[in-house]
Amino acid sequence: MDVLWISLGAALAITGSAFATAWAQSRIGAAVAAALAEKPELRTTAVLLVAIPETMVILGFVIAVLIVLQRG
Amino acid sequence: MIIPMSRVRLIGRRPDLPRALGVLQDAGTLHLSPPAVTVARHAATAGERRRHHQLARALGDVEAALTGLAALGATVDEPGSAPPLTAGRAAWRAARVRARTAALAAARRALADERDALAAYAPMFAELEALLGGGHAQRRFTVHLLRLHSDGATVRRLREVLDRVLGEHDLRSRTLPGGEVALLLLAPTGRTADVERLLAEAHVETAPVPLALGGGTLLEALPRLRPRLAEVERALIAITDEAVALATADGPLLTAARRAFHDALAELDARTLAGETPRAFVLEGWAPARTLPTLTARLRQTLPEVAVAEVDRDAWHGREAPVVLTNPPIFEPFERLTAMLPLPRYGSVDPTPFVAVFFPMLFGLIVGDVGYGALLALIAVILWRRGRGAAHGLSHDLARIAAAVASYTVIFGFLFGELFGDLGRRAFGLRPLWLDRHEAILPFLGLAVAIGLVHLVLGLITAAVARRRHPREAAGRGLAALMLVLIGVTLAAMLELLPGALFTPTLLVLLLALPVLVVLEGATALLELITTLGHVLSYARVMALGTASVMLAIVANRMVGAFGGAAIGVLFALVFHLVNFAIAMFSPTIHVLRLHYVEFFGTFFDPGGDQYRPFAHWSPDPAARPQEV
Incomplete structure (x- = not known):
């Protein structure tokens, strides 16, 4: 039973953060594409803005790893 | 680093202004700016405005004529000693060339379609x-x-x-x-x-x-x-020959006119930066400090009646000065990475040397594979060969960045014992010299966060040094760096990575330092400290990306034997390694750049510097225009 909850917890950690990242990137991506069409010089800012929400999924991954390692 | 600048002031008789500007343009080192002294700025006369308009129009015509010749494949040599043309004469000549090149281009298009x-x-x-x-x-x-x-x-x-x-x-x-x-x-x-x-x-x-x-x-x-x-082929050759003949006959005159018109327009624009009284003019600007003696000597020799003086350093603010970066050749290619952000302000810190050290290191830490490092070295060689002949071209610089990144990737590959994932271990008995990323996930996480802590402490110390003229701010940044170290030591003591006896004293020092920080930098300093701690945790991405990279490589290797025939398995494994390599090139680059731009630069980087643009003669090659002296 413990294994089930641990696996579920790890899966939730990565799934929730992945969905959150995906949602944020979809909104940012659309806005950034529109901004780049008018001001191509904003490309560096664009890359940064798109990369920023990836922190969520990366930290989600780290939490998931920590949860799984907790088992062993 | 940012080249030290000196502010220079020239004062002379008003009729000498054009000559003074001529000498400055020949010297090509002074970045002109409006004078700080309270005098009226030079107002362009009707004659100057008319001349500016004529020159701009003639220049447009000449540029269009040269573009037309270039489009026909006719190389125009830069003028040796072509006589200067007046604006009207140049415009007439340019119109003639434009008409002929347009006719030739139309004929060439029709013939090419027919062919x-x-x-x-x-x-x-x-x-x-x-x-x-x-x-x-x-x-x-x-x-x-x-x-x-x-x-x-x-x-x-x-x-x-x-x-x-x-x-x-x-x-x-x-x-x-x-x-x-x-x-x-x-x-x-x-x-x-x-x-x-x-x-x-x-x-x-x-x-x-x-x-x-x-x-x-x-x-x-x-x-x-x-x-x-x-x-048709003969007609096409005849068109090219005629274009070449046109370029030979008119090209040098047009290029000479282009250069002369650019220079004349720059000179007219520069006049508007001069301050004037009824009898005198004043010009001010910045020159790199080490070129100042040469510039002063030249001005005194050519125009002894014009007074030249360096403005006292205390009389101008650093933020007004233009910025030009200079770095040792080994760091120079990394200026392309810092150039993606605005220039740092004068008097702040050029982050290029830090990027040159930490970018390849963090990239290597993430990818950490001898095989992928070798592939990267191959890409570096290809880029280097492509960039041969252009010492500071994009390919050349990318090759040098790729070489640095490849070196760190190979070094960390040996330390982690990885060659295309676990292939090195299984096929050649390669063993990790330091850390097995496949197994030691938590130590790798600790390493990533520790590197983040060191990186950000370095940034805060850099900020403290850069603000040394403002003792309160410098002390605040220094104290924040110290507190970050203490937080790291406290957590390490709590997790028994360091002796537990350190926990209480470091916590006490932290509690004492907190109000001092608030006194030095205000209540927002607390928020900044918490943000910085969040930034330290952000370095966990190094572990996350690195682990993902090694796992994908291991999965690729396991495809051999998992798909029936060995040949199909090897094919799948190769494709998967290629995909992993492509991801390993893109993802770590973005994330390491982000760690620099957002987390690291946030501690000390002061953007908003003006590019140093000396008043100089125009050159057709943008790279040859003096940006750095």
């Missing part, structure tokens, strides 16, 4: 010649040139129908460069009506004989194809 059309027919005409030479009596057969937009199945069906209905005939097909299928049908002359009916039913289009061949039937046009193609 392409004829070239598309040429293979079919060759087939036709073969057919006619194959014993078919021309009088008994009619030749049909057909064109299809469909695939081979339609051709097969057409062939079957023709076999059934016509009996004796010859049908040959060839796929044209555009994807269409051209068909050549030789059918008995008496069956022409049947052929036309069959083709209409099958929706097959009859290709017309190219108009350039003078119309008529296909057989009549056939002998004219090759001579016409040769004629």
Whole structure:
């Protein structure tokens, strides 16, 4: 039973953060594409803005790893 | 680093202003700016405005004429000693060249289109010649040139129908460069009506004989194809020759005019930066400190009546000065990475050396694979060869960045014992010299966060040093750096990575330092400290990306043997390694840049510096225009 909850917890950690990242990137991506069409010089800012929400999924991954390692 | 600048002030008699500007333009080191002294700025006279307008228009004409020549492939040499043209004369000459180049370009386009059309027919005409030479009596057969937009199945069906209905005939097909299928049908002359009916039913289009061949039937046009193609080629060569002749005759004059007009416009623009009284002028600007003696000596020698003086350092604010970066050759390519952000302000810190050290290191830590590092080195060699001849070209700089990144990737690859994931371990007995990323996930996480802590402490110390003229701010940054270290030590003591005896004293010092930080930097300093701690945790991405990279490589290796035959498994493994390598090039680059731009630069970087643009003679090569001296 413990294994089930641990696996579920790890899966939730990565799934929730992945969905959150995906949602944020979809909104940012659309806005950034529109901004780049008018001001191509904003490309560096664009890359940064798109990369920023990836922190969520990366930290989600780290939490998931920590949860799984907790088992062993 | 940012080159130290000196502010220079020139004062002279008002009529000497154009001469003074001429000397400054020849020297090419002074970045002009409005004078700080309270005098009226030079107001352009009606004559100057008119001349500016004429020069700008003439320059536009000359640029357009040179662009027209370049479009025809005619290289225009820079002038040796071409006599200068007046604006009106240059505009007239440019208009003449533009008209001729436009006519030549139109003729070249038409000829090129005709050549392409004829070239598309040429293979079919060759087939036709073969057919006619194959014993078919021309009088008994009619030749049909057909064109299809469909695939081979339609051709097969057409062939079957023709076999059934016509009996004796010859049908040959060839796929044209555009994807269409051209068909050549030789059918008995008496069956022409049947052929036309069959083709209409099958929706097959009859290709017309190219108009350039003078119309008529296909057989009549056939002998004219090759001579016409040769004629078109000769006409194209003649156009290029005429363009080259035009460039030789008028090019040097036009390029001399372009240079002279750019210089004259720059000089007129520079006048508006001068301050004036009824009798005197004042010019101010910045020059790199090390060029100041040369500039001063030159001015004193050429214009002894103009007073030149360096403005006292305390009389100007650092934020006003323009910025030019200079770095040792080993760090120079990394200026391209810092150039993606605005220039740092004068008096702040150029982050290039930090990027040059930490970017390849963090990238190598993430990818950490001998095999991928070797592939990266290969890419570096290819880029280097492509960039040969342009010492500071993009390819050359990217090659040097790739070489640095490849070196760290190979080094960490040996430390982690990885060669295309665990292939090195399984095939060659490669063992990790330091850390097994496959197993030691938590230590790798600790390492990533520790590197983040060191990186950000370094940033805060850099900020403290950069703000040394403002003791309160410098002390605040220094204290924040110390507190970050203490937080790290406290957590390490709590997790028993360091002796537990350190926990209480470091916590006490932290509690004492907190109010001092608030006194030095205000209440927002607490928020900044918490944000910085969040930034330290952000370095966990190094572990996350690194672990993902090694896991993907291991999965790729496990494909061998998992898909039936070994050959298919190896193929899948290679494809998967290629995908992983592509991800390993893109993802770590973005994330390491982000760690620099957001987390690291956030501690000390002060953007908003003005690019140093010295008042100098124009050059057609942007790289040759003086940006750095």
